[in-house]
Amino acid sequence: LILLWKHHGGIQPIPPIAPLDRDKYTKQFKHNPTEEMQEFQENLEGETEGESVNGPNEMTFTLKRSGKTIRRLSAAPPINFRSWRLPGHGGNENEKAQLTFYNPTKLSKQRLWGETLYIARPLIHLFGMYVCGTMSWKPWIMSGTIDIASLCMMGDTKDMNPEEKREIKRRSLLLLYYLLRSPFFDSYSKMKILSTLRVLADNVPGLGILLRPIIDYLPSWQKVYFYLWSA
Template identity: 85%
Template sequence: MATKANEIVNQAWEKYKRYVTDFPETVSQIEATSRVLSYIIAGRFEDSQVLSELVYLSSNLLVLLNDTIIKNASKILPKIPVSVEKLKRWLTVLEYGEVFIEMAAYRKFGETGKWVLIVIIQLTKAIWRLLLLWKHHGGIQPSPPIAPLDREKYTKQFKHNPTEEMQEFQENLDSETVEPVNGMSEVTFTLKRSGKVIRRLSAAPPINFRSWKLPGHGDREKERAGVRFYEPTTLSKQRLWGETLYITRPLIHLFGMYVCGTMSWKPWIMSGTIDVASLCMMGDTKDLNPQEKSEIKRRSLLLLYYLLRSPFFDTYSKMKILSTLRVMADNVPGLGILLRPIIDYLPSWQKVYFYLWSA
């Protein structure tokens, strides 16, 4: 009985993987619809905020799952250890789910239970990120560690029409010529319309030694798909400690709130100082890869979040931001539909720790 159930599950899983790789656009539309649904649910009824975050978490996990399927099907994979890949995947899942966990904990266990789980999550994230940094030399780490795929690049290669490819192959076969390059014959040619790489018949090895893989096929596919993988930059000692400071900043901030109180200025100032110091310790970013440069820019922009973080928000920026949004909603045609829900939701959003202090 168990064997039959496993067989049914495996068959369903294989069918689902084929569907994801065959219809990536439809899958993307389903994911986008579920994300929009999470925004529609918010504020509609009691506990709708928790349900909204659950739907949003589910949509993110679905994206992560489908991205993994597409990446594996494309055979374009970065060369990283399995342990590092698993650690990044678990860290990504935790970051996707932290807001929902916080809200659910508050509903179930109250204020104390919420803060206990917040500390556990931030401690877990810090340990995992420090392992990636110091043990696995992960460099400057983005948030989340596994970003959504640019699926257009990954799905190029299995979007070809087989009938058209066969027809084009026959057309090219009649006019096939082998042009020597540096004394050697080209062993493949590229179909003009589809871009499919075909081995020349004249360059085929004896039948006993043939395989269905093209010479350098993996590299060609990566180049044709436009997918590039960047090795983490080897960080100097100053940058290592700057990244360590950035990773441990949430724990220092939580300890400051525990000692001084959640509405004290000291944790806010400490956190801001650490963020600025860690950015300064990174120095000139010219030698970083594009992904790391993008992460440094993201961290710089996130400094604006300090305008929304208590106690600065409650003391200075709350009334200014809300009054500005109200003026825009009342006087700019069409903006009211978008801005009024934000005005109503902003005070509640600002009280959720992981909305503001996760990154």
């Protein structure tokens, strides 16, 4: 809430600290080469000096019969810098997009309150379970209502950056988790899901090996994994 209201952090992604994208940082090292990479570039320039080259194909050659393009051995960078793509090929625009840092979208009052509701939702749900009991419908209804209200208050996502759009899409898809949360799961979803899986396991060859363990473990998984707010 401090990041949202005081520092204008915008829509808060989950997890707040994204996993390390090794491909992204490998590409950054290529743009800011270390001593090892600089030494490789110097050796490469020395080996290719005087060769007849054609633009981006200077570090590749094409097989005559198959027409397949292959990287020259002298053009292979150190293993910790390799992207396993041909030089000069394959998505420079995508690489630039991955290296772009997006500033948080400035949220209106409505969106600020919608994001505040989303952040406070776990505490409201836990308080409802404490007051009404773990198997009461009231916490389930309150939590679902807050999720839907928060998404509605966010409105159209056209003015959001790509990361925020992905986060809103993720939140929308996670509404399906309410079908697997108690008491809805115990009262409605459990028997229908398990009976459907049993029919598929008994009648479709090969699926039984995959589905029977799921049938056995689904009730246990439901008690743990579908209550993680960071899921």
